[in-house]
Amino acid sequence: MQDNILVVNCGSSSLKFAVLANAGQQTLVEGIAERLGSDESLISIKYQGEKSQSPLIEGTHKEAVTVIKQWLDQHPDILQGLVGIGHRVVHGGETFASSIIIDEYVINGIEECAKFAPLHSPAHIKGIEVTFELFPGIPQVAVFDTSFHQSLEAEQYLYPIPMSYYRNHGFRKYGFHGTSYRYISQQLAKTSPGSEQQGVLVAHLGNGASTCAINHGQSSDTSMGITPLEGLMMGTRSGSLDPSLISFISQAENISQDAALDVLNKQSGLLGVSELSNDCRTLEEAMLSGDERAKLSLDIFASRTAKYLASTATTLDSIDHLVFTGGIGENSVYLREQICQRLKAFGIKLDETKNQQAPRGEISNLTNEGCQTQIWVIPTNEELMIALDTISLIQK
Template identity: 65%
Template sequence: MAHVLVVNCGSSSLKFAIMDGTENPPLLEGIAERLGSEHSLITFKHAGTKVEQALHEHDHRGAVTAIKNWIDQHRELNIEIVGIGHRVVHGGEMFSQSVLIDEDVLSGIEECSQFAPLHNPAHVKGIKETQALFGELPNVAVFDTAFHQTLAADQYLYPIPMRLYREHHFRKYGFHGTSYRFIAQKLASLAPDFGQQNTLVAHLGNGASVCAIQSGKSVDTSMGITPLEGLMMGTRSGSLDPSLLAFISDAENITMKEALDILNKESGLKGISEISNDCRSIEEAQAAGDDRAELALNMFASKAAKHLASVATNLSRVDHLVFTGGIGENSPIIRGKICDRLRMMGIQLDQHANQMCPRGEISKISKQASLSNVWVIPTNEELLIAQDTLALIDIHRN
């Protein structure tokens, strides 16, 4: 059977999975961590077992080499890698869909690095290493931003001088697009009239955003030119008065970049709770009576509900509300707090269904009388990357 190696390169990590493009569990998955350090290691998960090993080369090449060696050492599994699919964070205005990677595409990804200076250079590094080690196998880029290229100008433009857009392409791009596209496809299989319906999706995890989808296309989303805009997140502040950057810089006697790092890495759930960026830890603290934890959860839910209501202004009605992502799929507390704040939209949550929602399964958690269907749908970005890769390889061959 044909398999795809799905790769997600970060600056110091490389996540990977081997998939067949169906909903079967990955044949292999894992992560290489601490790349660039002499303590780098790689973890392989296969058939219920987990094995860690040190990397001989402490960089992305070392990680890709270790993955290839694992495949070569397990010939009895009949793994036939036909292509490699890469998650790419930022595709700018150049890429509105997944593409086979050639030199022009690589140059385009590098050009978009101005908007994703930590991520895109790492993606390019991962692509070049897989090209070098896997020979002539086709590589495919799947962009987080591509799904939102259907936004109208009145939604993606910032109210700043137009020359800044014309000369520098400063605009809203949005993220989590692969997740939203997966959810749209999954919901289309559940709702026969989805092609004519309107949906709100809340992708809630350490990174969090919302999206309004009309007839399967994105019409608004909360993240902007970077993932910092929009909702309160695990460590990100989300949207706030831009002047706050200058106030923090002056008050703390730090640079503007250092102030921006505070908004990206020390804020959100972590900053308000002063406990953790992990929602599970905060919920445990809340259950034990911690007021800071309660405040953090209420703020998180409030910001999410406000942004859902905001993007909903681009829809004539809301037929579906979907929760996905690590928090969206697994926190009945957060789902309940958000839906409670959306009662003015006629959303009514079935409290029992919300509490008993099985982990990892699709569940409808709204009451019969609710004006919108409320769903929990687990996302699977890696599967969509694998499917895109197989589809583009097939088109190229024909």
């Protein structure tokens, strides 16, 4: 049975894609279109171990999908096996509690949620519309970052503001990275049977970063809120802070409050503190060379991550597992150590040697002997989850 799935992840200025086969276990081709909307737009395609690049003249999402379709036309063995297209969609609000086959109702629902994700949702809609145009007759599925967190209790997702704002406008915590957390929960259950009945903390750490408490296989709290700005310090996002700062920045810099919010989203976090880079690898290299500001930015990141892990843990009966995932969580020896060091009051202690020697791209147990909480590195795979959801819904 042919089960090739095209996975599409449209960002505001990028488009990642992959074609997965064999129930999502095999990646046939993958690539990324970058710097969309600029004169430097290009698309990279990796196939059979070789990578090719070409410029995008118009620099649009439509052109990127068109190039992908043209490539598939030249590889009919892959195209003919295509049975579905899965889209990552950042925000599903309260409308979508699970993945769903896309129709006009779904597109309208994504548009209604766009106010909460103004950078991402328009790009998702463009990607969906273009793929419907270029791949007629192939069913398409939307997989939402927010859906895994629909299990939160009201005491966790409601903000302590007038209830009319929630009733009339849907202002509440939604949470993100849900596709990643769902994958991690399932992988942990395979690696450590019984974990699906235990308390699990997950730190998804990358340029975007968040934490999640998973209780008996369901999300019970998470650090991101109505938008991805709430919670942890990130690559360029400030994370949570006193809301009055928006007004203070606006007045001090003589800019609008929207422009001040833009500062918190795009000029803060690791980049803002280090004044060097939002890339963890660059900052760790600078730290080892004696750059104190780089070290400070990493230590603040570790401190705030530990605080939010502790915060979300209040929804668990016990902390049986702590999982690191995402680009930083999977690869930064320094930050894993610093985060666990700040959680020592909870009895969490990793083995320094195991942490140093953890192989990249593999599941590793970093637990120190005598520590009751199992500490893991588990690489995430959101594309696989999207492919599996797409196959499942198409078969139904």
